[in-house]
Amino acid sequence: MFDNIIVSAAAETADKLSIGDAAITAVFGYAVVFAGLIILMIVLYCTGAIFKSKDAKAKAAAEAEAKKAAPAEPVAETKAELPLAPGSAGHVKLFDVPDKEAAMIMAIVADKMQKPLNELHFISIKEVK
Template identity: 40%
Template sequence: MNDIILCGILNRTDPLKVTDALLLALIGIVVVFIVLILLMLIVSLVGKIFDGSEKLKEKHPEWNDKVQNLKAKMTFWKKDKKEEDVASEKVEQPLAKGTCGELKLINTDERDAAMIMAIVADQTNTPLNELRFKSIKRVEDEEK
């Protein structure tokens, strides 16, 4: 197949010229872009199919189970969740009264972070719920 395409461009007895190399590179780039455009069209088509399934579900509530089964089959790339994974997932809970948001723990565990926050609150004589900690990071000592 490559011989058929390249026969018109290249003469096998001559060395590769700059213009021939540029034309060959251009053909390669065009092929890549055509494949990318085809992939883009396929992805948009699948998106429209799923949008249509939502409208279909509104029109025909009795088809809801069939649509859900189809969606479950289409998500084959998602791994099945094990019981341990389900138990370890975060549960969305409302923030406690007086909290100021999330705390990022970097290379430290919750116990050490709680002790650090308690020490800071004690040393500054400030109630813990009035302090805001954005992140706590463990810094390793470098030995020389």
């Protein structure tokens, strides 16, 4: 019952609106939507700022606690560095292979062998045709 009344009232109002009135109504509608979006953006920005400040305070407190609990002794090295393979930084002879492809090939070989690239020694790379 009320649905028919609302629909007929809206239809009569739409027939009575001029182009200028419709434009003003549309502009006010857009203004309300954009104002709501701006308010939502401000709320989200403020919420993010609050959480960032809480996070920074917690991090600073954790660092201060770690400094108090840390011993005064110097930290010993945990792993000795491996020496570089002889000639690993030397030149590689490339035959019909661009530098970019040669670097990719060397990286793939090192990955498949599960060895660091500095432990491998490449002498030459040649494209097989």
